[in-house]
Amino acid sequence: MTSQNYRYRAGAATDVGLRRELNEDSLLVMDDLFAVADGMGGHDAGEVASSSCVQALREMRQDMIAADPPQHMDLEALRSMIGSANTSVLVAGQGRAGTTLTMLAGIRHDDPAGEHALAVANIGDSRAYWYQAAADQMVQITEDHSAVQELVNRGIITAEEARTHPDRNVITRAVGTSPHIAADVAVLRPEPGDRFLLCSDGLTNEVSDDDLAWAISSSDDLDAIAHDLVDQANEAGGRDNITVIIVEILS
Structure with a gap:
């Protein structure tokens, strides 16, 4: 099934990194729905949070596709999915765990025309580019919900200083930490050939934006790009779990 006249292809990779014993990241790759979740909470709680989040998203989208007639995604449905995922994490984590969430979804927008578009939603500091x-250029779509991003926004530190700041892992918003959670949502209309990078901070804390921009267009093999980015993060220290999804717009 394609979504609103767009077609996609995707590559993905995830790795525990060099410093952690457990991979608490989870990813979702469906026909028209892609997500990265980076769990937190200690021990295996982060893994439970991230896996519960993406499983809830997967099941809701599968139910929409299986409906008669199949249900298209719109912004209301997207926000409902995020709310259900939040509830799932609250229940599964018993209030002791949370997860970031960055997702890309094909949507129908501006009804009644039903114009096709993409939506990027994020909570936390996993990113979308x-x-x-x-134009042969890459832009960061999401803004981190983090203590250091707030310092950057206030002009107290630079974006480069934020990469090594001692509070860089302090998240100000996460799925599963409150009964009600707000996601930032951007509606986009990409062109065929455009690509999207979804990733956890285990990548962006180790690999510069310039290197990400070069890598994302370096090959026709999207899985190879994803695995190469994981390798780059590990070569730079691999201090956290690393998860990467590359999505290309075909038509």
């Missing part, structure tokens, strides 16, 4: 093929 958009490589615009015609």
Whole structure:
């Protein structure tokens, strides 16, 4: 099934990194729904939180596809999915765990025309980037919900200083930490050939934006790009779990 006239292909990779014993990241790759979740909470609680989050998203989208007629995604449905995922994490984590969430979804927008578009939603500090093929440039779509990002926004530290700041892992918003959670949502209309990078901070804390921008267009093999980025993060220290999804717009 394609979503709203877009078609996609994707590559993905995830790795525990060099310093952690357990991979608490989870990822989701479906026909028109892609997500990265980076769990937190200590011991195996982070793994439970992230896996519960993506499983809830998967099941809801599968139910929509299986409906007669199949249900298209719109912004209301997207926000409902995030709310259900939040409830699932609250229950599974028993209030002691949470997870970031960054997702890309094909949607129908501006009804009644039903114009096709993409939506990027995020909570926490897992990121989404958009490589615009015609301009050969990459932009960061999401803004981290983190203590250091607030310092950057206030002009107290620079973005480069944030990469090594001692509070860089302090998250100000996460799935499963409150009965009600708000996601930032951006609606986009990419062109064929454009690519999206979804990733956990285990990648962005180790690999510069310039290197990400070069890598995202370096090959036609999206899985190879994802695995290469994981390797780069590990070569730079691998201090956290690393998860990468590359999505290309086909038409």
